[in-house]
Amino acid sequence: MKKLHSRRTYTGQVSLPVHRLYPISNRSQHTNLEEITKAVYNNGMEWPLIGWEIEVQDWAEEAKRNPLILPPPQELSHNSFIIQIRCGNKRLRYARDLGYTHIDCYIAQSLDEVAEKMKEQQDWYKKYKHLQL
Numbered sequence: 212m213k214k215l216h217s218r219r220t221y222t223g224q225v226s227l228p229v230h231r232l233y234p235i236s237n238r239s240q241h242t243n244l245e246e247i248t249k250a251v252y253n254n255g256m257e258w259p260l261i262g263w264e265i266e267v268q269d270w271a272e273e274a275k276r277n278p279l280i281l282p283p284p285q286e287l288s289h290n291s292f293i294i295q296i297r298c299g300n301k302r303l304r305y306a307r308d309l310g311y312t313h314i315d316c317y318i319a320q321s322l323d324e325v326a327e328k329m330k331e332q333q334d335w336y337k338k339y340k341h342l343q344l
Contacts, residue, residue, distance in 0.1 A: 214313040215306045217259040224259045224317040229307050232262065233293050234300040236279055248305055259315035260299030261328045267291050294318065298329040
């Protein structure tokens with residue numbers, strides 16, 4: 212088992228199998244994959260991923276309304292629940308590409324909490340990005 216742990220933690224975060232986590236998007240927002248790869252390789256992963264438990268059929272509806280959201284993989288049952296990564300999609304891709312089996316993840320209890328944790332991480336990265344690269 213190869214785990215990617217975060218240096219900073221949230222109470223209640225867990226280490227989850229990467230194959231059970233699903234990215235919400237593949238777009239570049241604040242950093243590119245090369246920056247993430249370099250930062251994680253040199254310094255480790257700073258923050259855990261932020262996940263949200265969602266029913267696959269709700270995810271499919273959300274993807275129909277918002278073109279920035281990837282549709283769920285077709286092999287998933289529409290009435291099953293999965294963990295969708297709302298913050299940390301590039302870190303998840305990095306972990307998969309380098310053969311990690313598990314990654315630290317915090318499962319938010321509400322979309323408001325997702326937004327709060329995302330803002331906390333984004334603000335931190337904006338402030339300390341120069342130290343990571």
